[in-house]
Amino acid sequence: MSDLDIFRAETRAWLEANCPPEVRGPAKSEDDAIWGGRKAVFATPGHKLWLDRMGARGWTAPEWPAEYGGGGLSREEAKVLASELRRINAQPALLSFGVWMLGPALLAFGTEEQKRKHLPEIVRGEVRWCQGYSEPGAGSDLAGLQTKAEDRGDHWIVNGQKIWTSYADKADWIFCLVRTDPEAPKHLGISFVLFDMATPGVTTRPITLISGKSPFCETFFDDVRVEKENLVGTLNRGWDVAKYLLAHERTMIGAMGEVGAGRPLSAVARDSIGADDQGRLDAPVLRARIAEMEADAIAFRASLERVGDQVKAGQAHPAVASMLKYYGSELNKRRHELLMAAGGVDALEWEGARSHHGQAARDWLRTKANSIEGGTSEIQLNILAKHILRLPGA
């Protein structure tokens, strides 16, 4: 047996013994999602146990160094872990902006103290993070942000407003872009800082979306004190950190439809519509569209895997995350359009005894944000045209 085979056997045995039955099988609703944090809410005790056990092993962040609480796995071992988790239909032990976004940025730009303080808390799901990027006047043109941080010697005083802050009302800490030099060209006066959402002067207001849910907030800062030790990277060069983190965010959003996807679209359609006498979905045009979608999804998953391997081998272009973001989010929107078409009338019921709380329709509407959040599809295409295709004037 190769080392990898041994690792697979050990992983399988550990998961069999440690993955609680409550977290096996598709999530029943978004309440099953494990986000952790000081205000964590768990669907069942099994969900809490799952986070605690996976966090203690570092397998909520399998490829992070073990010295910061991560799993310390190689890329190939992490693939084995992912496939073993899929094999038992395990729900994710932790959904975390800390794991997906801040962690990689801290590993690249953080001080030793910052890594030792924040990374283990992220891995164990003890602190939930949110991202303070967009502002009312700075959406696609993010570098135009105006939230300002005034230097007061050993600390800054932050004033301003963020918007579309995902789960700001549930988060414990924020990683935030602030303007530290109002005189400099816009990209060169921004810094990347961290602070506790419980700091006096921070308020949040959820925004109701077309899905009827409020995953995003407006976030207000009134004379918020931020210690100087919470600067990540170099003063006024926060844009470099921001861009690095955005690449991870974009990959995450692009992959969103492919990880934790519920039942296959074709199975949903078959249950809803039925089959003809040859076992084919009894709606030929929809069947063809579903097959095209599933073929594209298989190809896209291969692309996610390939880019991951290229990153590991140092062969990836940094802007390739924009390709994953663009394609993955458009793919997920297509998937949910087809889920609505497959569900027909059943998918329209928003409230009512058999409506499942309108989950299908709410999920469909939620996906419309995929091609807006983290930079719109049009911004991703701009980035690809400029940085990868090197087209003039882009």
Place this chain on the structure above:
Amino acid sequence: MPLILTDEQSMLKEAAEGFLSENAPITHLRQLRDDRDADGVSRNLWRAFGEMGLAGVIIPEAYGGSGLGAVEAGIVAEAIGRNLTPSPFLSTGLLAVRALIDGGSEAQQTDWLPRFAAGEAIAAVAIAEGPKHRPDRIATRAERAGNGWKLNGSKALVVDGHIADVLIVAARTDDGVGLFLVDPGVAGLLVERTIMVDAHNAARVDLKDVSVDADALLGAADGSVLDRVLRLGEGAVAAEMSGAAQAAFDRTLTYLRDRTQFGKAIGEFQALQHRAAHLYSEIEITQAVILKALQALDAGSDDAALLLAVAKARAGKSGELAVQEAVQMHGGVGMTDEFHVGLYMKRMRVAQELFGDAGYHTERVARAGGY
């Protein structure tokens, strides 16, 4: 296995691209076409394939080949696609070799494989019949006759059939489809060269009471050898299409940078930038699944057939988009015979039909999913 090329595979890629861009760039295809070459391919070039070790990339070392796999076959096919090189690599170096390795006797392998590896002999595999790729509907019959077989039927799109030293014909028996080794000079066999729209060559082959010996049947007549030939063909043609799509796209990007209108490069217009960036994404994703499918084929994975169906479907769709955008973005000159992009469009159309178009393979995805 990581979804990137190994060092050895990268070296093969460099060698194949270097060799083809030097010895058989697009001008080579043009010359064969414009000279109305009697063969439509260069036998000298095929021998050079042999000297370079490319003709025998999947032929076992014992027969003078390199003994490599589907990933390496795809690397060579992709380089061929980039350069639109006409050669017997697909027909002989891959399809016929696969059939002989999987179904041929020791004597048949010894007879043919070393000559294929050296680029000294050419084979053609006759599978297609009707206008569309439907291997499940092969109507050419093989009836038992005495100690051997009698073949009757008609074949189309027999790549390199007009110059083949040996034919391998798919025909239906009472047990299923078998592959039969046929001497092109045998009585009752009629081979008619067809120059295709892309200036590559194929043949129509009619078989009327063609007699072959019992040992002409390669392996079992249960469709299993044919299936293995089809899988390799799907993967190799997908890789060739990916190379052609990438080359057409690269030429288009150059044109977008160089061509000026309204006082600036047309590549500055966002309407074109976004289409180019979308096309880039489609090409990248297709390349990923092609490599994954070829790796799965080499590993003998259960999902290889599904991945190959996705690979060929995606190669068809993104390839078609690449050549259509190439002609449109080149504008008027894209319509001229002088510019190369039209040749890519023509090749893509033929490759789309080889081993099944995007629609055929999307249907396979649905069936594999049980819906």
